[in-house]
Amino acid sequence: MKKTKVWDLAVRLSHLLFGVLVLGAFLTSEEDDFIPIHTRLGLVLLGVVLFRVVWGFVGTKHARFADFVRSPKEVLEALRGMMRGQPGHFVGHNPVGAVMVVTLLATLVTVTVTGIIVSQGPEWSGPLLMSKSVAHSVKEVHEAAAWALPVLIFFHVAGVLLSSFLEKQNLVAGMVTGFKRADPSTPLGETGGRLARTAGFLTAVLVGLGVVLLLWRLMPIGSAEAATPLLSRYEAGARAEDPTFTRFDAARGRALYFEEHDGRTGKSSCATCHTSDATKTGRSPVGKIIDPLAPSANPERFTDAAKADKWFDRNCKQVLGRTCTSRERGDFLTYLDTL
Numbered sequence: 001m002k003k004t005k006v007w008d009l010a011v012r013l014s015h016l017l018f019g020v021l022v023l024g025a026f027l028t029s030e031e032d033d034f035i036p037i038h039t040r041l042g043l044v045l046l047g048v049v050l051f052r053v054v055w056g057f058v059g060t061k062h063a064r065f066a067d068f069v070r071s072p073k074e075v076l077e078a079l080r081g082m083m084r085g086q087p088g089h090f091v092g093h094n095p096v097g098a099v100m101v102v103t104l105l106a107t108l109v110t111v112t113v114t115g116i117i118v119s120q121g122p123e124w125s126g127p128l129l130m131s132k133s134v135a136h137s138v139k140e141v142h143e144a145a146a147w148a149l150p151v152l153i154f155f156h157v158a159g160v161l162l163s164s165f166l167e168k169q170n171l172v173a174g175m176v177t178g179f180k181r182a183d184p185s186t187p188l189g190e191t192g193g194r195l196a197r198t199a200g201f202l203t204a205v206l207v208g209l210g211v212v213l214l215l216w217r218l219m220p221i222g223s224a225e226a227a228t229p230l231l232s233r234y235e236a237g238a239r240a241e242d243p244t245f246t247r248f249d250a251a252r253g254r255a256l257y258f259e260e261h262d263g264r265t266g267k268s269s270c271a272t273c274h275t276s277d278a279t280k281t282g283r284s285p286v287g288k289i290i291d292p293l294a295p296s297a298n299p300e301r302f303t304d305a306a307k308a309d310k311w312f313d314r315n316c317k318q319v320l321g322r323t324c325t326s327r328e329r330g331d332f333l334t335y336l337d338t339l
């Protein structure tokens with residue numbers, strides 16, 4: 001057994017980046033203000049994952065899936081061996097570690113792809129049109145996969161430490177330096193010629209970097225700059241509700257604003273709280289001050305799509321006994337814009 005180069009630079013660097021990017025994504029996942037950073041980290045992470053997956057087919061010997069992905073039977077055998085304290089000898093990943101490598105990569109793909117879908121959906125006023133329930137389900141998958149990561153990483157690290165102990169060598173340092181004590185009969189770069197390897201590397205970089213650059217350019221990222229103007233979202237919604245829809249109408253919006261409806265608490269309209277002049281400060285029945293609703297008097301209005309949708313849902317239910325359609329929302333906004 002000799003000190004042998006096992007992990008090439010691409011494997012080690014992508015491994016390091018996985019750690020850094022996952023940690024960064026976790027630290028930026030809670031605050032809404034950090035979501036633009038979170039989304040960018042996730043996008044770069046997807047790029048590195050794609051690079052690593054392609055490298056798993058065209059890379060150096062031990063970087064390849066074919067080198068370490070084994071049948072369930074062999075995995076069980078290797079697991080039994082580890083439990084007996086006699087790990088088999090594997091130059092690259094051992095078959096149990098390989099299961100973890102594939103699971104981690106699959107989880108990273110799930111997390112990043114669902115995250116990108118969420119970032120382009122209604123919650124962040126993105127251009128992807130999908131119902132709230134679909135968006136919600138995608139977000140649940142994103143969060144479940146994200147929370148599976150620390151658990152998987154814990155077992156991954158525990159497995160590496162156990163293997164290091166059993167094999168009496170520092171496998172963590174190995175992933176940094178690239179060297180392991182191993183049987184050197186099959187050195188690192190033996191697969192294919194130099195030209196093939198260079199072509200493989202360029203392909204992997206092209207796929208990873210290409211997807212990142214393309215999405216980075218195409219996707220609106222983060223709340224502020226994402227905000228496809230609310231009106232154009234409602235326009236798309238109105239067209240989906242009714243294909244003959246042509247344009248929003250301030251008069252219809254004004255009618256919606258003033259129309260009185262019978263409710264549990266007597267007659268009410270939008271004007272009940274927002275007053276007959278939407279450029280003025282309003283007041284709820286319990287006396288709560290409401291800032292002016294018209295954007296001309298209150299520039300903060302309708303800059304946050306999630307907030308607007310939330311209040312449309314709530315207030316329309318209260319006044320009309322049902323939620324407002326996209327057309328009604330668009331009409332309402334168009335009316336307010338004339339004030």
Ligand code: HEC
Binds near residue numbers: 270
């Ligand atoms: C019972 C009082 C009440 C009534 C009636 C009412 N609203 Fe409101 N509305 C509020 C309050 C309270 C807020 C939130 C406080 C704030 O944003 O200043 C709000 C906020 C909103 C917002 C959020 C705007 C933004 O900042 O994005 C919209 C949209 C809205 N209302 C639409 C309507 C419509 C449409 C009607 C009539 C169908 C209506 N409201 C009737 C109390 C009311």
